[in-house]
Amino acid sequence: MVFEKIDRILEEHEYKHSAVISIMQDVQGIENYLPEDTLRYISEKLELNLTRIFDIATFYKTFSLTPRGRHTIRVCSGTACHLGGAVKNLEQIQRTINIQEGETTDDRMFSLETVNCLGACALAPVMVIDEDYYDAVNPGKIEKILSPYRLEPEV
Amino acid sequence: MKVPITIDGQMVQIDKGAPIIDAAKKAGVVIPTLCYHEALKPYGSCRLCMVEILLNKQRRLVTACNFPVEVGMEVFTDTAKVRHIRRMIIELLLARCPDVLSLHAMAKQMGIKSSRFKKQDSTECILCGLCVRFCEEVVGVSAIGLVSRGIDREVATPFKVASDVCIGCGSCTYICPTGCIEMVSDKKIPQMRIMKMGQHSLKACINEFQCETCPVGKEFFEDMRLVIAEFRNN
């Protein structure tokens, strides 16, 4: 099933080596992370060596080789956001969902990551959950931001 | 087309577009390098080969291993600025890899006694990428790569498990300037040697690396012979 989806993604990108990053992003969308088998499969189908693919998968922070929660929280810790109080926000999130950076909650609901600038410094401090951006975050807002995601029904 | 340039005041004629280092070699001027190798494409990662150039009345610092020569270029390989940079790079590398003898030897040659930076937990890899590039460009298998980034960057096989494409040729062991990819023999089976890098094992060879007699190594050695022959002819 997963491999069929991967085939479709590969076809969409016409098996182009130059599109490997987009391919990996789309494939990651299936399970929210890149399992080893999946990467081996992509390497075989694209005829692109596995070393290259592993290099890319470990270089970019968007890619994860370990299972992630349903929602990924990314807290920006770039310069502007750091000065704006990103550390306090991060600590508040860690307290709220009880995990450290790089970890996933036991119920596989949230994963927590930091990134080094989301390119939205004017909105600092910024955090992103999945695709949703939240600007001018402060510790008081965290619970309110997170709670809707908890309630969201299974897809 | 040959163009004239000067290296430390000495005039040399060199192919247009060739890297400065080729001209330096022709002039007999030694420029220290770590990530450069004649058999590989220039990479420019260690920055140790920095020289000062004067071109169109502008002075600037460039890496000799990949900067192409141009008409009228004047190159200086031993200015105060150049020495300062080399010193900085060597001191940083010494802090990163305090146990690597070849770095100490280089430091000694440049008159550097110690590093002013705090020693790191010792790694021996300077991330020059020679092993990775040799495995890709010459051996043609790409068994190892540079993975992760920033302070986590390291040489590793995919998923950090023994590689299934490594042919155990030993090229990476041979080319590594710091000696951090080892070939060790198995304690129980002495004729079996294993390539090791830190925690990662590459490939075990049961043939004592007698590559000419091995079916896996045969094709590679044919290619290798051609490469060497071609290289000698040039």
Ligand code: SF4
């Ligand atoms: S021993 Fe393996 S990793 Fe090293 S250069 Fe040869 S094929 Fe590549």
Ligand code: SF4
């Ligand atoms: S293992 Fe050796 S050759 Fe490879 S990058 Fe590290 S220092 Fe360079």
Ligand code: FES
């Ligand atoms: S520093 Fe956070 S968006 Fe740029």
Ligand code: FES
């Ligand atoms: S030898 Fe030129 S940058 Fe390493």
